[in-house]
Amino acid sequence: MKIMARRGISSLYPENTMASFQAAADCGADGIHFDVHMTKDRQLVVIQDEHVNRTTDGAGLVADYTAAGIRQLHAGSSINSTFSGEKIPFLEEVLEWAKEERMSLSIELKNNMIGYTMMENTLLQALYRFGLEDRVILSSLNLKSMLKIRRLDPFIGTALLCTGRPSNAVQTMNKLKANEIHCETTFLFSSSGRQAADQHVPLAVTISNDTGNREILRNLGVDTIMTDCPHRWFALTL
Template sequence: MTKIFGHRGSAGTHPENTMISFEQAYIDGADGIELDVQLSKDGIPVVIHDEKVDRTTNGKGFVKDMKLKELQKLNAVYKFADQYKAAAIPTLDQVLNWAKGKGILINIELKNGIIAYEGLEEKVVELIDKYDLHSNIIFSSFNHYSIAKLHKLVPDIDKAVLYMEGIYKPWEYTKWVGGNGIHPSIKACPAVLIEQSQKAGVPVRPFTVNDKKVMKKLFEINCAGFFTDYPKIAVQLRK
């Protein structure tokens, strides 16, 4: 069965990468959530997509330049201010604590393609160990050095390379860097690629799939999973 991942939670209808959004994806019946992790100035793994806080909060500046206390004072309701008064930037610790015992999958994207956060992988793994969630986690990153590093740190946790443009035989490439899945942009993900990859034993989970026709097609060809801003719609379609 094709697994449905709420992209940054239920980002199409709720403030992305917040507890409100993750809880909604869970309520809507998503199999998993996807989130982005960076480090605060004091080295705490925090859940936010952009390197700067400008787009999704009422603050300005780089995540790396703010201590956790400063980040948590920001309001991350983003474009949903008419629906919600406030939402904080969560820590990864907070999200994993919430997820424990729920059986939900968590795709952790390491946001270290632009800023090389020292020790990001180790800190994230430490938290997964703390909550004993190895079997619930999938790691992904556009920084494939990070996938290789994680392969050494936690060979038992699923890992996938993220990419936007065509890679030759991506199902072979991901194994070469230490991954065991691929997460291509839906634009670089024809049905034939999904079939070839999954035939080779490498699951494919494209992003970000918001078109109902495309969702239906992915269900039909038994794609391993996909990421969507509208998990509720995807769950209803799958039924």
């Protein structure tokens, strides 16, 4: 199974920052999962929430900031003062770094609450510039956005992002012409999860701090673990 660092090693480092991503690379993670939003001047930035309040010393919507304004925020103080100088990365910074580190990428477009104009086109063009289209899986809770991505690029890797235990996950994945399903652990034990495993649909499961049982997950058809603690998974004895 592949181990993807969810927002980097976000259990120890400020999430979605270069420090967190570098720590993931250093521990041997196969890749990183991160989220993107768009600034007022249409720059893609790497942050989870619509608001900057939780992870920075600022306040307000990402969409109300210019790129220059975003750059003034400190994104590391939520962990401790050691990381107080960390910034919200621009997408292109992360792509440049990932290309050098040979990391795979799982990128979630956070456009289900705010429909950022041209987000899909902007993201795809950035991936093409860095030659990373073969090393990425794109996902979003906005299914119209996922359909748009598939129209723009018939070959880019995409995933159905599902929460809970949706009964029609495989059917929805096929409708989106997606390549895999990104899910929570509970989905694996549902009838839809078993259907996906029986049809050999690639499954990536989000697990936070619990290392669980690797063999059970593998037997349930899991191909990729997305975790806040990739270093703990590498410490397990198979």
